[in-house]
Amino acid sequence: MDPQGPILIEGPVEIVLEDGTVARSDRFVAALCTCRRSRVYPWCDTSHRRRARPPSPRDDRRSR
Structure with missing residues (x-):
């Protein structure tokens, strides 16, 4: 599960926005x-997938 990803809910559904x-x-x-x-x-x-993630410390060790 991606913490920046969506929340999945059973539909049909109505959402009342702030406005x-x-x-x-x-x-x-x-x-x-x-x-x-x-x-x-x-x-x-799926716009959350296009965000570049910073390299993890594990990735830094592999590039040395």
Whole structure:
């Protein structure tokens, strides 16, 4: 599981956004964006995957 990834919930679902707008999904599973990078917010479009991650200490040791 990706901590920056979406929250999966069973649908159909209605989400009330901060501005009072209601977003609806008729899908049997809806992916809610948690990173706020999605172009179709509140639904996830996998934008979280495009973020470059800093190398881990383990990766630094391999490159030496």
